[in-house]
Amino acid sequence: MSIEDFDVLKYLAITVDILLVWYVIYKLIMVIKGTKAVQLLKGIFVILIVTLVSDKFNLKTLNWMMEQVLLWGFLAIIIIFQPELRRALEQLGRGRFFSRTGGNEEEQQEKMIEAITKATDYMAKRRIGALISIEKETGMGDYIETGIPLDAKVSSELLINIFIPNTPLHDGAVVLQKNCVAAAACYLPLSESPFISKELGTRHRAALGISEVTDSVTVVVSEETGAISLTKNGELYRDLKLDVFKELLSKEFLTQTKPKQASSARWNWRGKKNG
Structure with a gap:
C-alpha cells in the first residue's frame, strides 16, 4: 500500500468519524426537542458566554461563580432531567434512536385526519x-406521562370508545404522537388568559392552554352543544363545519393541501359567543 493510499484512508476515516459524531448530535437534539432540556441548552450557552466575558475582563468573582456552576452543573443536570435521559436510553434500547421516518408518512397522516374527522363527526x-x-414539532412527552399510555394505531372507533361517558379514559385529553394514540386521560394546562369568555368550559380552556405552550393542534367537541372547535398557536376556531374542520387539519398536517374556507372560520374568543 502506497503512502497516497494511506493518506486517502486516513482522511476517509476522519470524514466518517465527523459524520457519525454529527449524526449522533442530531439524534440527541431530536430526542430533547420540545422538552425542558431545550431550555437547559439555552442556559448552558448563557453561562458559557458569561464565563468567557468575565475571564476576558478579569471579573474574578463572577468568573469563580461561573466555574462552580459548570463544575457542579453536570450532577444537577442528571438529577433534574432524569426523565429526558431515561427516555433517550429507552429509545436507544428499542433501536429507535437511529431509525428514520418512512416514506409513507403522508399517507399515515391522511389516515389520521380521516379517523379524527369521522370520530369528531360521530361525537358532535x-x-x-x-x-x-x-x-x-414541540414534544408533548411531559403531558403524555400524566395520562394512561396506549401506544395504539389511530382509528375512529378507538377515539369514539375512549370518550364514551363514564368509561375509565373519557375524562381528560387524548394525545396523538407520530400518527399514534400515545395516551389518554392526559392533563393539559389550562389557559390563564384573562380575556377568555366565561362561557368556555374546561375543555376549551385546556385546548387553548396547550396551544399557548406548544405548537400542537387540539380538537374540542362540546358536550353541551356538540360544536366542533380547534385551537392552535393560542387561537380558537369555533363552531366549525365538518368540511372546514377537515380542511384546517389538512392544512396543518398535509403539505399539498390548501384550505379554501378556513380563514372565515376563526371565532374571536375575546368577544361574544356567536349564535
Missing part, C-alpha cells in the same frame, strides 16, 4: 365531549 352529532391534542 351525539354531543359526546372530546379533547384530542395532536403533537407537531
Whole structure:
C-alpha cells in the first residue's frame, strides 16, 4: 500500500468519524426537542458566554461563580432531567434512536385526519365531549406521562370508545404522537388568559392552554352543544363545519393541501359567543 493510499484512508476515516459524531448530535437534539432540556441548552450557552466575558475582563468573582456552576452543573443536570435521559436510553434500547421516518408518512397522516374527522363527526352529532391534542414539532412527552399510555394505531372507533361517558379514559385529553394514540386521560394546562369568555368550559380552556405552550393542534367537541372547535398557536376556531374542520387539519398536517374556507372560520374568543 502506497503512502497516497494511506493518506486517502486516513482522511476517509476522519470524514466518517465527523459524520457519525454529527449524526449522533442530531439524534440527541431530536430526542430533547420540545422538552425542558431545550431550555437547559439555552442556559448552558448563557453561562458559557458569561464565563468567557468575565475571564476576558478579569471579573474574578463572577468568573469563580461561573466555574462552580459548570463544575457542579453536570450532577444537577442528571438529577433534574432524569426523565429526558431515561427516555433517550429507552429509545436507544428499542433501536429507535437511529431509525428514520418512512416514506409513507403522508399517507399515515391522511389516515389520521380521516379517523379524527369521522370520530369528531360521530361525537358532535351525539354531543359526546372530546379533547384530542395532536403533537407537531414541540414534544408533548411531559403531558403524555400524566395520562394512561396506549401506544395504539389511530382509528375512529378507538377515539369514539375512549370518550364514551363514564368509561375509565373519557375524562381528560387524548394525545396523538407520530400518527399514534400515545395516551389518554392526559392533563393539559389550562389557559390563564384573562380575556377568555366565561362561557368556555374546561375543555376549551385546556385546548387553548396547550396551544399557548406548544405548537400542537387540539380538537374540542362540546358536550353541551356538540360544536366542533380547534385551537392552535393560542387561537380558537369555533363552531366549525365538518368540511372546514377537515380542511384546517389538512392544512396543518398535509403539505399539498390548501384550505379554501378556513380563514372565515376563526371565532374571536375575546368577544361574544356567536349564535
